[in-house]
Every structure is written in C-alpha cells, then in structure tokens.
Amino acid sequence: MPTASELDAITLDQLRASGSVKWTAFGEAIGAFVAEMDFGTAPAVTRAAHEAVDRGLLGYLPDHATADLQRAYTGFAKRRFGWSPDPERVRPVPDVLAAFEAVVRHLTPDGSPVILPTPAYMPFAPLLRDLGREVIEVPLARDGGPLTHDLDGIDAAFAAGARLLVLVNPHNPTGRVFERDELEAVAAVVERHGGRVFADEIHAPLVYAGRAHVPYASVSAVAAGHAVTATSASKAWNIPGLKAAQLILTDDDAAQVWRRAGVWTEHLTSTVGVLAHTAAYDDGEGWLAQVLAYLDGNRRLTAEHLARHAPAVGHTPPEGTYLAWLDLRPLGLDQPARWLREHARVALTDGEDCGRAGAGHVRLTLATPRPVLRTLLSRVTDALGARA
Ligand SMILES: Cc1ncc(COP(=O)(O)O)c(C=O)c1O
Incomplete structure (x- = not known):
C-alpha cells in the first residue's frame, strides 16, 4: 500500500x-x-492484469469472467453503499461513454432531447449532438446552499419533450456529492414526466470522509424503476485505458431492451479490463x-x-x-x-x-x-x- x-x-x-x-x-x-x-x-489490479497475460486469457470475454465481475461488484456495492442490485443486471460494458451512447440510442425515443445539468463532463454535449440530439442545458443552481439540481429547470425541460436526464454523482466537475433528499426530489420530477435517468456514478468510490455516496437507483423503487446506472473502477483505481465499466439495469423495461440491443456494446468490453475491475472490487x-x-x-x-x-x-x-x-x-x-x-x-x-x-x-x-x-x-x- x-x-x-x-x-x-x-x-x-x-x-x-x-x-x-x-x-x-x-x-x-x-x-x-x-x-x-x-x-x-x-x-491487486496489477496482479490480475499480469496473470491474464501470463495465462494467455486474452480472448473475448468469457461468461465466467462476467459472473465473477457481477459477484465482485455487488459485494463491493453492498459493503460500500449498502446497495444490492441483482448481480445478473450488472452488465459489462467497455466504458461509461460507450454505455451512455447505447442508452441514448436504444432507451430513448429517436430524436428526443436530453437534459444535461451543467457544468458537465465535457464529452456529453458534443456526443449527444453527434447522435442528433438537442441538448437542454440546465445549470446547477445554488439556493442559499450548495450547488444542486434546478428542479424547475428539469421539469420544464421534460415538459419540452426531453426523455432522459443525465445525473452525474459524485459530480464532475464540481465535486458535489448529492444527498439522498436531493436525489429523491429529482426522482419525483423525472417520474412525474415518465422520464429516464442516466445515473453516471463513475466517481462513486471517491468520496471523502464525512460524506457518503448514495446510488441514485437505491433511493426508492421509483428511482430504480427509471434509472440506468453506469459505474466503473476506472477512476478510483486509475485504469481507464483497460476499457471496462458496468451498466446496472434496475429498470425491468430497460433490462429487457438491453438483452437484445446491448449485445454489441457488451461485446466491446476488454477481458483484461473486466479481470482488473473484479480484482479492484474484491481486493482494492x-x-x-x-x-x-x-x-x-x-x-x-x-x-x-x-x-x-x-x-x-x-x-x-x-x-x-x-x-x-x-x-x-x-x-x-x-x-x-x-x-x-x-x-x-x-x-x-x-x-x-x-x-x-x-x-x-x-x-x-x-x-x-x-x-x-x-x-x-x-x-x-x-x-x-x-x-x-
Ligand atoms: C463523469 C464522467 N463520466 C464518464 C467519464 C468517462 O468514462 P469512461 O472512460 O468510462 O468512458 C468520465 C471520465 O472522467 C467522467 O468523469
């Protein structure tokens, strides 16, 4: 260490x-x-990557490695966040951005606008525009306290036709870690409009003492029912070049669509990356x-x-x-x-x-x-x- x-x-x-x-x-x-x-x-991560090379485990991702990742991630999520998604619903993807692109393409109506609270992680807006989507920027706002989501702005954006909200927590670039009641308030607005949330929780393990990460999909059955969560060991264990991440499908409809449409995205995932993530969650x-x-x-x-x-x-x-x-x-x-x-x-x-x-x-x-x-x-x- x-x-x-x-x-x-x-x-x-x-x-x-x-x-x-x-x-x-x-x-x-x-x-x-x-x-x-x-x-x-x-x-532990270095060891896992070396072992994969030494064993010659460099082919396409085998089912046993996916199962091991699902076990390791759900163990980590339970220990760290008290959250227990269904292991089978934890899907291997190559990275968060690829998962985001697939979610926009397959889980939102063609051409529908996407709500992006800003400031935002830089690639989201240009990627959405490349996908032919209007980006509705809704600046985070300060209402006498810390920066938080502008619920009226999000409400208006859904009313204007958006079907998806991008919710990044912990937040890049501001470093905010949203609290449970803030997430519940967002969930109520999304649900009122029958919308969906892409919960980008790539920074979830990187929260400082005194604060706690609350997975969006864990706050209520309502939130779980409209969330697609993306997370990864890539930021906390510093391995974005190994090309692996996880998409967690707590929404039954999304899970059903993903079983068919997500195959090609899952296929891009790096085997060494999955083994490294498994080691990070188990032993990192x-x-x-x-x-x-x-x-x-x-x-x-x-x-x-x-x-x-x-x-x-x-x-x-x-x-x-x-x-x-x-x-x-x-x-x-x-x-x-x-x-x-x-x-x-x-x-x-x-x-x-x-x-x-x-x-x-x-x-x-x-x-x-x-x-x-x-x-x-x-x-x-x-x-x-x-x-x-
Ligand atoms: C909030 C957020 N989402 C997504 C990404 C990109 O993740 P990936 O490399 O898994 O596509 C980053 C990278 O820093 C990020 O900060």
Whole structure:
C-alpha cells in the first residue's frame, strides 16, 4: 500500500517517463486536465492484469469472467453503499461513454432531447449532438446552499419533450456529492414526466470522509424503476485505458431492451479490463483508502493555497472526485485554461468545455504528488497575481 511519503516522492521526471496522456499532451506544462491519477493502481489490479497475460486469457470475454465481475461488484456495492442490485443486471460494458451512447440510442425515443445539468463532463454535449440530439442545458443552481439540481429547470425541460436526464454523482466537475433528499426530489420530477435517468456514478468510490455516496437507483423503487446506472473502477483505481465499466439495469423495461440491443456494446468490453475491475472490487479497497486519504490532503492544500494566494478565485473543496473547480470570473480572463497554459505552464480544462455555465472556470485534477501540486498551484497563483 502506498504511504503518503511514497506518493510524495514520485517525481516529475518519473511522471513524464510514464508516457501517459496527462504528461505528454502539453509538452513541458504540468498536466492537470485529464481525470487520471499519478499514483499507478492497486497491486491487486496489477496482479490480475499480469496473470491474464501470463495465462494467455486474452480472448473475448468469457461468461465466467462476467459472473465473477457481477459477484465482485455487488459485494463491493453492498459493503460500500449498502446497495444490492441483482448481480445478473450488472452488465459489462467497455466504458461509461460507450454505455451512455447505447442508452441514448436504444432507451430513448429517436430524436428526443436530453437534459444535461451543467457544468458537465465535457464529452456529453458534443456526443449527444453527434447522435442528433438537442441538448437542454440546465445549470446547477445554488439556493442559499450548495450547488444542486434546478428542479424547475428539469421539469420544464421534460415538459419540452426531453426523455432522459443525465445525473452525474459524485459530480464532475464540481465535486458535489448529492444527498439522498436531493436525489429523491429529482426522482419525483423525472417520474412525474415518465422520464429516464442516466445515473453516471463513475466517481462513486471517491468520496471523502464525512460524506457518503448514495446510488441514485437505491433511493426508492421509483428511482430504480427509471434509472440506468453506469459505474466503473476506472477512476478510483486509475485504469481507464483497460476499457471496462458496468451498466446496472434496475429498470425491468430497460433490462429487457438491453438483452437484445446491448449485445454489441457488451461485446466491446476488454477481458483484461473486466479481470482488473473484479480484482479492484474484491481486493482494492485498502489501496483506495490510502489514496483517498492522500487526496483529502491534496484538496485541503488546494483550498488553503487558493484562499491565501488568490482570494479572488471562487472555490468550494470537492466532496468527492479528485477534481477542483475554480471560478476565475472575477479575474475577467477570456479562455482561462489557455491563458494559464501560456502564462503558468499548467494544463487545465476550460470550464466552457463543460457548457455555458462553466464559462470563466477551470477544472484542475489534483491527484498528483503533493510537491507537484504545490508547484502547480504556485504557478497558477503567481501568474494570476502578476496579472492583477
Ligand atoms: C463523469 C464522467 N463520466 C464518464 C467519464 C468517462 O468514462 P469512461 O472512460 O468510462 O468512458 C468520465 C471520465 O472522467 C467522467 O468523469
């Protein structure tokens, strides 16, 4: 298990040598744009991948591996969230985005608009437009408390013809972890319109002490009856390149459609990926606990650094995920991520890529060794300070 001092000791040179997209896409800039961690993965996951290669288990996904994944995921979900979906309804898919595309194509009426609370994970809107769907952006709103779903906005979007709501929890990019009553309130609106929810819970294992992830489909029979849940070990165990995720079909109608229409999506799933996910869910929680504790330190460091060195920047520490969402609107920068790449040599995600509500913001991946994070934050706040 990695200790904090071992994670601290990972150097920029080692990270660049890894050859990952995070450390090669923007030259000498510090990479903090893509949702990847700089900590490798759990030993159990590495072992499972090695064993698959050593055994030559590199063919199409066999049923016994799917059954093992279903057992491992449902065990994990019960231990971690107190949730017990039917194992047979936990389906192997190659990734969350592929599952999302299949859900939109097969489980919503042709051409129907889709509701996207914003700011949102960047690919959702362009993918939906590629699928010929109108995207109804409904900005998350603050009603005297934390950012939450705008129920009136969602209600109006369903009334305008939308059939699907994309609900990301824990939320990328803001880091919100929605509470049970917030989810129940959303479910009531969706049910009133006979709509569906794509519950993207890819960040579910990444929730900090004091908060708890509540699976949307677990809040009530009503929510389970209109939800399609997607989750994955890919963020928490840092293996998105292994191409596996899970779609959980608690809605009987959706499960029936999926049995026929989901075959081709399931067929794309990586066998090594499924074995790695199974190992993560069975034997990866110890590693995850260490990494989460380290990330907790990173999110505190980020908040403290910003408060001290760039008090004009708006920031609420994430309750889950390893993403920090920075409101730079008071600084009046046009395309702030681009500006920071040029002036701070730090590569971030521009909030505008997350929808109109993200304009003037940047998203920063804080899953990096703390000395690297300190350098990154200093570069950002020095550049902002020099401009002010
Ligand atoms: C909310 C959310 N959904 C989906 C994805 C993409 O997941 P996948 O690589 O499984 O398609 C990400 C990746 O960061 C994400 O943050």
